[in-house]
Amino acid sequence: MKILHTSDWHIGKQLHKYDLSEDLELFFTWLITYIKTENIDVLMVSGDIFDQANPSQSAYKQYYDLLKNLITLDCKIILTGGNHDSATVLNAPAELLKAFDISVIGGATEALSDMFVSVEKANEKLVVAAIPFLKDRDIRKSAAGESYATKIEQIKSGLRTYFSNVTTYYSQHHADQVFILMGHLYVQGSELSESERDIQIGNQAGVEANMFGEIPHYVALGHIHKPQVISEALNIHYCGSPIPLSFSEKEDHKQINVITVEDNKIVNVDIVPLPKHRNLVTFEGCLQEVEDKLNAYLEVTTLTSLAEIIVNEEHESLEKRQAFDELTNSQPNANIEIVKSRLNFKSKIRGASDAFAVGTDVADVTPMQMFEKKLELQSDLENTEELKNAFREILEELKL
Template identity: 45%
Template sequence: MKILHTADWHIGKQLHKYSLDADHQLFLDWLGDLIEERKITLLLVSGDIFDTAFPSSASLSLYYRFLQRLTGCHCKVVITGGNHDSPGVLNAPRDLLRHLDIRVVGCATEACEDSLLLFDDLNLAVAAVPFLRDADLRRSVSGQTYDDRAESIRQGIRSHYEQFTNLHQQLYRDHTLIGMGHLYVNGVTVSDSEREIHSIGGLAAFGCEHFPEGFDYMALGHIHKPQKLSDTVRYSGSPIALSFSERNDPKYVLELTLEDGKIAQVESLPVPTSRELRSFTGTIDEVWATLQAFESTTRLETLVELHVVEPTFDPQKSVQFDMLLREFEKASFKIIKPRLTFENRLKDADELYAVGTDIEDLNPRDVFMRRLESETLDEDTRQLLLEAFEELVQEVHLDHPNP
């Protein structure tokens, strides 16, 4: 029997206001093909199905079209909620989806029996644990110290999972037990795209060793970089890059092979790269040359993070930077995060004035002239800036000849 573990899809994600819907469509198409080709029996999705609590109609359409496709694959599905998901949105169609062999647990339930999902035909039990919110784990007590609160959360997480192992031992010990979770486990590596990453688990320094014994495998979500914490505790990671900090991370889904009720093998199956994220840094001339030589080779348009760094302030560099962005508007890639920095651009205001001089004693022209004097500019540029300043002063009526 084969089980597929994935998480952190973040359908609806926008990268610097650029939609990743096409990336998700290609991933879900590939995932559907993979499930059919490798005859996957059970798909586990460990939280953060959507990027926001109120997904758009386009995001919901992607999600439901994928689930509809699985109805012909004879693949059972378990979906749990993450910290980005709305429990109400996930749970709303769960009674209908149950008839399609799709189980959804959007939030923690009062009785663990409701979240211990039994697949008797597979001799399998799944502890479908979603993202646990603070209220699910403890009640703050006045006068508690930080260490007390941390220990309370740590014990709350462990106790939550112990309910499942205890119930399993009492009633279903002949079933293989797989746990799911959406939390931070101490010691993992995170990326820029993981928000509120320490909210549950991190505060308590919850470690891999704190999970109770009894689980044959723990399918985790919340961390976007795939990581192996032990032979049986793993993060699948996100299937697509969700930030530029993830641009070099491998992307996988994990395939579990069960033999005689035990996990015989866990294989990382690489997700095809449909889009590159690239980051270029250098002076305006260096970046310009790099972009001219670069060609996108992926199916979807490459997204580029651009950071031009110049040693000294020069208005002409700003003009050239704008020209660069216009020059590559129709390239085979798209610049979505441009930035221009001058290393010595700003000085503290008090460095521009003589000791004992208050800025309130100066008129706008005095401030601007001293700012000009602090820069190394040629005479033509200085005159151009001064003329522009005079025009602005007249337009906004800030000219005070007798301060």
């Protein structure tokens, strides 16, 4: 039996307002061909199917077009919700999709048994604990007036207890089957990129890798976009996102993981590199240096390369601002589209209006970054860490 582990598709994602649907479509085309040619028996997607809780109509269409193509294959499909997903949205067609051998677990269910999916093919038995992103209410009871530190410790403790209950359930009901545990969360020691949302359970409340114990034969994680092995001994893996979702991922080698089961045990985990269809590139220097680098860029890819430009100048002047605007609006190289730009002057920040570099789009700044910058400008404030923690809690409640 062959099982394919992927995650963090983020259907509907835009990179600084640039639509990445073409990138995903090329991955989906490749994925379908790979499942066919390599006789993949199970496809697991560990969360963040969509980029937004309320996807656009075009994102829905891309999702259902993919499922329509997948159901023609002899492949069991298991989808779980991530922190970007709405459990309600994912679960809405779940009963219908069951008829096509597609299991969808958008959010944690009341009974653990409802998140266990059994697969039997070619005399091999597999059970998957398809655990989605766990919300605060799934793992602990909140109390009025509790401190931020107390909340974080309770979240960590709640996650440990939850996954301990999952492995106990496996031992009591499925001990004769190969066991794969899916999860969508931050495990301490993981390398992050700038595109992961800054939320409590995804970051501050990161758990230790040994929390999953030694019972699962493979742990299929989502949430972190950079592919990485968390524990080779315990077979804990982030497969990462299939396409770069931020400029911090421009050097990542994207992949899927393929797990092979023989004689009711995992015999191999193959790392399969994904084809690259677009470059993300950064050009930094003074205005003339950046312009020269842009003009010198010759690499041609299937999709237009996307660029961020960072211009650093000594002295602020109207001429420099105008030249910068002209450069960013002119798109001087046919092989590149500039989607992110920033102009920095070495002159000292003079007020709130200067908190971010010239050319910084508000859409490129997260609420947390904006709040932190505001705190930096208020030199007379005390207990800034407590204010940051309080603001994080507000963001979590608002799902921002």
